[in-house]
Amino acid sequence: SQLAEENSWALSVHEGESVTVNCSYKTSITALQWYRQKSGKGPAQLILIRSNEREKRNGRLRATLDTSSQSSSLSITATRCEDTAVYFCATGGSNNRIFFGDGTQLVVKP
Amino acid sequence: NAGVIQTPRHKVTGKGQEATLWCEPISGHSAVFWYRQTIVQGLEFLTYFRNQAPIDDSGMPKERFSAQMPNQSHSTLKIQSTQPQDSAVYLCASSLGPGTTNTEVFFGKGTRLTVV
Numbered sequence: 001s002q003l004a005e006e007n008s009w010a011l012s013v014h015e016g017e018s019v020t021v022n023c024s025y026k027t028s029i030t031a032l033q034w035y036r037q038k039s040g041k042g043p044a045q046l047i048l049i050r051s052n053e054r055e056k057r058n059g060r061l062r063a064t065l066d067t068s069s070q071s072s073s074l075s076i077t078a079t080r081c082e083d084t085a086v087y088f089c090a091t092g093g094s095n096n097r098i099f100f101g102d103g104t105q106l107v108v109k110p
Numbered sequence: 111n112a113g114v115i116q117t118p119r120h121k122v123t124g125k126g127q128e129a130t131l132w133c134e135p136i137s138g139h140s141a142v143f144w145y146r147q148t149i150v151q152g153l154e155f156l157t158y159f160r161n162q163a164p165i166d167d168s169g170m171p172k173e174r175f176s177a178q179m180p181n182q183s184h185s186t187l188k189i190q191s192t193q194p195q196d197s198a199v200y201l202c203a204s205s206l207g208p209g210t211t212n213t214e215v216f217f218g219k220g221t222r223l224t225v226v
Contacts (some may be wrong), residue, residue: 005184033215042114042201042217043153088153097166098215100153 004032004091010105013079013109021074021104023089032099035073035088043088043100047074079108111136114218116202122224123192130185131221133202139216142185144177145201147220153201159185192225199223 008021035043086103144156167200
């Protein structure tokens with residue numbers, strides 16, 4: 001079953017623009033993670049936001065968490081071509097599994 | 111820190127042959143995970159070791175898949191009698207602590223297995 005799910009299959013922006021990827025999840029969580037996967041690489045964790053946090057930043061990245069609506073967002077400001085990747089949200093399950101959404105493909109055009 | 115190292119990066123096997131995939135976790139990490147990634151299924155959990163002990167293998171297809179961690183520096187995923195549906199990218203990951211939901215998890219680049 002899909003415990004975490006991004007709300008868009010694909011997004012496209014031009015360099016310098018801002019973009020937001022949204023995610024919804026189905027269970028109570030202790031933390032939610034955002035990952036980025038570039039072509040030919042494994043996923044790389046971008047931000048881990050705990051259930052008692054509402055917002056977390058990492059450079060040009062900002063994640064929000066709304067436990068009441070079971071949703072999260074990842075915003076990227078001043079996008080660059082190298083931000084082109086698939087972005088996943090992920091939540092934890094039993095026995096420390098991580099359940100990933102299907103991912104949102106972000107394309108940043110020059 | 112070279113990160114999580116997976117070898118080989120690409121492997122092609124004939125249907126019915128055996129495939130062994132290797133993973134070297136980050137030194138000092140106590141948790142090691144294996145995931146499988148396909149276009150259709152996305153990222154699927156396979157198995158999890160903590161301090162070399164198998165903790166959860168509920169994602170492993172039971173009959174042909176096995177995973178071991180004989181020492182803290184490497185883990186193997188073995189697939190016997192490979193089938194075309196086993197074609198996927200197999201990802202290994204490690205984390206410092208046991209709780210992946212609250213700790214940073216590092217993934218390797220993966221092994222792309224193609225069964226022909």
